[in-house]
Amino acid sequence: MKILHSETVSSALVQPLGRRSVSSTLAVLLKIAKVLISIAFAFAAVMAVFGIPLSIVVATHTVNPHVLNGPGYNRLAHWTVAIPELLYAVIATRAALAIVRRLEKVFASFVANDPFARDNAAHLRAIWVLLLVIEISRIVGYVAMHTLTQLYAAAAGVVFPPSLQNPIDLVRLFVIFVVLILAEVFRQGTLLREETQLTV
Numbered sequence: 001m002k003i004l005h006s007e008t009v010s011s012a013l014v015q016p017l018g019r020r021s022v023s024s025t026l027a028v029l030l031k032i033a034k035v036l037i038s039i040a041f042a043f044a045a046v047m048a049v050f051g052i053p054l055s056i057v058v059a060t061h062t063v064n065p066h067v068l069n070g071p072g073y074n075r076l077a078h079w080t081v082a083i084p085e086l087l088y089a090v091i092a093t094r095a096a097l098a099i100v101r102r103l104e105k106v107f108a109s110f111v112a113n114d115p116f117a118r119d120n121a122a123h124l125r126a127i128w129v130l131l132l133v134i135e136i137s138r139i140v141g142y143v144a145m146h147t148l149t150q151l152y153a154a155a156a157g158v159v160f161p162p163s164l165q166n167p168i169d170l171v172r173l174f175v176i177f178v179v180l181i182l183a184e185v186f187r188q189g190t191l192l193r194e195e196t197q198l199t200v
Contacts, residue, residue, distance in 0.1 A: 016110070017110050017111070017113050017115060019111060021110075021111070023107050023110035023111050024111045026107055027104065027107040027108065027110075027111055030100055030103055030104050030107060031104070033100050034097065034100045034101065034104065037093060037096050037097045037100055038097060040093045040096075041090070041093035041094055041096075041097050044086070044089040044090045044092075044093045045090055047086055047089065048086040048087060048089070048090050051076055051082060051086050052079075052082060052083055052086055054076050055076040055077075055078070055079040055082035055083065056079050058076055058077060058078075058079070059078070059079045077158075077159075078149070078153050078158050079148075080145060080148035080149040080151075080152055080153045080158065081145055081149065081158055081159075081160060081161065083144075083148075084140075084141040084142075084144040084145040084148070084164065085141065085145065085161050085163060085164055087137075087141065088137050088138060088141035088163065088164060089163070091133070091134065091137040092134050092137065092138070095130045095131075095133050095134045095137075096130075096134070098126075098130055099127050099130050099131070102123040102124075102126055102127050102130075103123075103127070105119065105120075105123055106120050106123050106124065115186075115189075116186065116189045116190045116193045117190075118190055118194075120186050120190070121183055121184075121186040121187035121189075121190055124179060124182050124183035124186055125180075125183040125187075127179055127183075128176050128179040128180045128183055131172070131175065131176045131179060132176055135169070135172050135173065135176065138163075138164060138167075138169075139167050139168070141164050142164045142165075142166075142167045143167065145160065145164055146160075
């Protein structure tokens, strides 16, 4: 009996849909991710509101940059880096929060054993658009950071942040393409399901 019970539990845990499935586990993880990303977004927003003016104050030599950030990498030491980086952080975290909220709705339908719910295609379509927005903002931030630095701080020993490295990331673009395809698959699946229901 114990062996049969453990086999039943293990088979239930590997089910992709329904309660006590992989989808339900991921749905819980998404709730945790939403809280963490909400905190990151709030932090990014506060940093942008206060950090951008402070970086400008540092640029005018009114405040020593080490007073603000200490030694090492100093994101407020050069406004040509601080403004693009902080704006990108706000856009990226806000878009990531919207993506997680959309994914929560998608996985809620998976837990309900309704993967081809009518709204899922729209949620996936919104997700790939949001991913594209993040990527475009990253590229714009990279270009703005390097252009402004070349124009106004070429000889200042600027250190570029890791978040805005490499203007073109093929892995990110591939993920966007995959989500785009999935959105179309779900749209077609929803249409076929509705046609079948009308036929019946």
